[in-house]
Amino acid sequence: MNATTPSTRASFSLPSIVAILAAIGSFMNGATLGLILAVVAIIFGIIGVVLSLAPGKRGGVISTFGIGAGLIGIIAAVVKGMMYLFG
Known part of the structure; x- marks a missing residue:
């Protein structure tokens, strides 16, 4: 490596972090907020x-996990909502 080439480390993108946090949050809340957070997780994922x-960015696996967890979060929110209505 020569002195003119700066050393850059790959960093996680903000949307990948938001996706995983929203996916986790979707399971920790009620039906309405859980559904909203699950959709946010999918979009940001x-x-x-x-x-x-893009080179220099990481987070593809975390984003993919956020999308999958968001889809499961939607199912969980629908089940929570149905249990509230019929339970």
Whole structure:
């Protein structure tokens, strides 16, 4: 490595971090907020996957996990809502 080339480390993108936090939050809340957070996790997960394709960015696996957990969070929110209505 020569002196003119700066050393850059790959960093996680903000959308990938938001996706995983929103996915986790979707399981910890009620039906309405859980559904909203699950949708946020999916949207930011998709953005995170796209951004992870750029050199110097990481977070593709975390974003993909956020999308999957967001989908499961939607199912969990629907089940919670149905239990509230019929339980």
